[in-house]
Amino acid sequence: MLRIGLLGCGRIGHVHAKSVSQVDGAVVMAVADAYPETAQTLAAVTGAKVMQAKALITSELVDAVVIGTPTDTHYDFIHACAAAGKPIFCEKPVDMSAGRIRECIKAVEAADVPFLTAFNRRFDPNFARVQDLITKGEIGNVELVTILSRDPSPPPISYVESSGGLFRDMTIHDFDMARFLLGEEPVSVHAVGSALVNPEIGKVGDVDTAAVTLATASGKICQISNSRRASYGYDQRIEVHGSQGMLRAENVLENTVEMATATGFTKAPAQHFFLQRYEAAYRAEMRHFINAVTNGIPVTPSITDGLRAQILADAATLSCKEGRTITLD
Amino acid sequence: MLRIGLLGCGRIGHVHAKSVSQVDGAVVMAVADAYPETAQTLAAVTGAKVMQAKALITSELVDAVVIGTPTDTHYDFIHACAAAGKPIFCEKPVDMSAGRIRECIKAVEAADVPFLTAFNRRFDPNFARVQDLITKGEIGNVELVTILSRDPSPPPISYVESSGGLFRDMTIHDFDMARFLLGEEPVSVHAVGSALVNPEIGKVGDVDTAAVTLATASGKICQISNSRRASYGYDQRIEVHGSQGMLRAENVLENTVEMATATGFTKAPAQHFFLQRYEAAYRAEMRHFINAVTNGIPVTPSITDGLRAQILADAATLSCKEGRTITLD
Amino acid sequence: MLRIGLLGCGRIGHVHAKSVSQVDGAVVMAVADAYPETAQTLAAVTGAKVMQAKALITSELVDAVVIGTPTDTHYDFIHACAAAGKPIFCEKPVDMSAGRIRECIKAVEAADVPFLTAFNRRFDPNFARVQDLITKGEIGNVELVTILSRDPSPPPISYVESSGGLFRDMTIHDFDMARFLLGEEPVSVHAVGSALVNPEIGKVGDVDTAAVTLATASGKICQISNSRRASYGYDQRIEVHGSQGMLRAENVLENTVEMATATGFTKAPAQHFFLQRYEAAYRAEMRHFINAVTNGIPVTPSITDGLRAQILADAATLSCKEGRTITLD
């Protein structure tokens, strides 16, 4: 039985707690949150014990730690977990600073603890299947990747201001997906963006509509299309063009019903809410973490994957600002 | 060069004339119609000579005859063509009476002239592909056939009154398609019908909404769904379930554009007009006739196919009227 | 808190137990099974108490009873539950005999207890949406219903022998769906069937491939297509053609991935396993039962719905055997 300690009892904490409850061989043993009532609520649902974060990390009751707290707290918690020799499941981004992520990597490697960066989309059954078919060689060599990723509606300006910007907050998922599908590191990054959805977003220095191009050393190319608005639901599609074929994962619609009238044939909108759209992914992600830690097999995506995505996000932010292509080492 | 004589210069005559013009090695040489001006109009378009029907049939200028005149004239024209030794392309139905079709068969067989019953849907590229894949064994043995065939809107009552009824006028295409796909003769026929689209149709003794079930001696089953109304276009679909798989031909939409809004994902309606929907079928049908006659290869569907479909239509009409299953020999 | 007693701890018992666990305000309090170990297994998972069936039904710890035992036990358990004044959730079919179902109805009505006949497909989100859109008038008046229902593979002969035949075992779901969508009682039933999948099925007097036609007094028509085999998954589709449009619920595929190669564009097979395909339906069905019983609102589908479907199944069985249309009162 793997006894999980949960740091952060907000929305994503509840998601992870529910995931743990659905995996045989794991239990949420302890929870912690800066707001005691928030911790109490989740404790009531799970039957877990409420602890202080530092105590939870070092507690003998806790075998592994899930970090779902605000980003700026990750650094300290990661170091504490490493020091305590506890396996870590950490929400993305690991940190807003690539330099600080590198320090975390050192701590994690020194302690030799398993670490999962929670890029949940890798565990979406559809996207995972695409990657699996690529690995099996079904479409030959990957040549062109297209990622279409659009939110149903923009976040509040207050969130935008502290988010690090679209590329670090939203596109970071696509950067990880790009690496996952390309199977090779991007060496150049180009990004353009504008504030078409909400001019206020532009006023605080961010963009809400963007396009990114990544290229690898061997010449593979990935294009990402982002928007903070999609009237037709949460638009989440990927397409991979290879030397021998093409794979695409289409949107997940609300249902399979089609209505035909004089207007034509209408299917349901895409599922709107990310927790619904990626519910299976969250479940599979936690199952992987628990199984890997329990059985001593490698955990993925790693903390290095977290670093790589952050580097791409930084490069895209710079590219968009300065209007030039950024070359990576 | 195969010189075609066209009997009947109405809408379908124009369709066939255009088809002939697109086949190398054939030309419309002569046209005839009960209304001289109607004949003149088609003659002007094609450069053909206007003749009287009987003269056209026996003319040395005409190698083969296309019969596109009203059904009650077919019998005499078929006999005349057979007597003249001319290959025949005859619009469906061959005749409203199975007995009279049998007499036509005798004449055609005695004269040994090629005869095509114009069940054009067999030449639709999609339906032809389904049948071809069946023949190649791609889905194993055929077990269940589903034919969904619905007109965009009902014909005028005057047409309904003289049409012989829905089963003989509209379903007859589906009976031929059923035989084409089943690859075996139906031995039982069951039909139900009602007048839901227009009560006037019921008052003149016909139905506008119907379902037919056919079964063959070996136990294959076909279901047909008919309506005289479909708000979403000309609904023409087939599906064949076999021991190793399933084939279906979907509707042909007006275009490939999909619009996504808060309502969902909307594709265009099905093509509405039968001449548009089956344009490729009409072209392929005539090409087959011309090539077959020119090269001495068998013409299909045959006049016997015309008889078989008519027998099924008669049986369905009787079944619907009397509420019982009709068994065929 | 609604305390549920579960009769029958086999596969479907586990499904219902899991459904109960996911509804707030309900708990599995007691379980019973003819095989004590089977009951123990489910008790271990749920934390429920193991009881004898009769004791469970009358226990003060149990507010409502879920009957998931073999069909021939339903009659007695229903009478016992009615006598004990307990709300009943009963697996389909209520009983193999329409006469005995009528007796159950009397007992249930006399006791005035809520009764749900577990036609779970009504609760499938896709099918439920179709029915909801019909009710809202989105396609006008219903005219033609098409139900395509095909199992991935046939059951063992031993099961077939005791199943009551295809129409009572498998098509019964489609009969209920037909009534659900037609919104009117069928007055005539016609069925044909054959044993194409496995000749052994024919030898024991059953069919594995069938087509049924239902018609209502106002002239609405429903066609059902059944097979015990579908290489491409569990084929579960419905289509409703109305005066102003058409609705269809397509198959639920295993994932949204499409692969394009020289062969064409390939999507995943339909979900194979009925517990996967109808998982959401089972959940929603139990949620409805619990909410309805708790809040005193009507439960549906009713025991009368169970009777009506059984009558249609009996009629289809007779029609198929005797080759004639069966008229219902």
Next chain:
Amino acid sequence: MLRIGLLGCGRIGHVHAKSVSQVDGAVVMAVADAYPETAQTLAAVTGAKVMQAKALITSELVDAVVIGTPTDTHYDFIHACAAAGKPIFCEKPVDMSAGRIRECIKAVEAADVPFLTAFNRRFDPNFARVQDLITKGEIGNVELVTILSRDPSPPPISYVESSGGLFRDMTIHDFDMARFLLGEEPVSVHAVGSALVNPEIGKVGDVDTAAVTLATASGKICQISNSRRASYGYDQRIEVHGSQGMLRAENVLENTVEMATATGFTKAPAQHFFLQRYEAAYRAEMRHFINAVTNGIPVTPSITDGLRAQILADAATLSCKEGRTITLD
């Protein structure tokens, strides 16, 4: 009757001749080709007169000229046509040099003759419908355009060497489509490319796999994805994301048949051959030219459209070579 003179009797000359033959009110009157036999062949098919190019342009028998000769001859023929006051239908690209196109524009404007740059894809019924729906405001303001354009297989190296490179030869269609859909001029161009399909293409200094990003002054963005290889047919898709919805035109498949087996649900590949895929576009393009010239209404796309696309192609070529974003005035 508009009497057309055709310069260039190769493959595209035959296409245009056939298009003219299908428009009432126009006829191919004269044809010319550097190879007399090539001209004779087309003359035989059309009944046109064979002439020398210069004579054709000035002939009193010719009302308008279609230029389908090699690109390096366009400049002189355009000037000659302008001098003769003849309306011009000119294959793309107008010229390989933007400077020379500007000179052509001067000549055409001075002569005030209608001029159509043959970007046939604007006339594809699907793409035209997308643009029409945008214009009608169906998706609000255009924000993100995605163009996926992939050839079934690469051209011979000899062709590649003289083609001006992928961006001028192939992507130029996409540049025009981008302008057509964006409704605004791009002001920045970024391109990356590699030779993944055939290393020989890389050796002659070209790419066969590429991604282009365009941005307009108001912040609209277009992404283009190109490959010289697509195992699944001629991949031609566009997608436009707007403030209120999204439009996409999917590939045109070879037929509507879907086959279901244990592998899944397979549809036909995309139509492979560009003359098949864009047949309707070629017909509509010529119909527009003839109608516009005959009725004195504006011809589109204009020679300026030809220039703009060429400028984008030049910029993309430079961007790809130098690894930087190109800013346009």
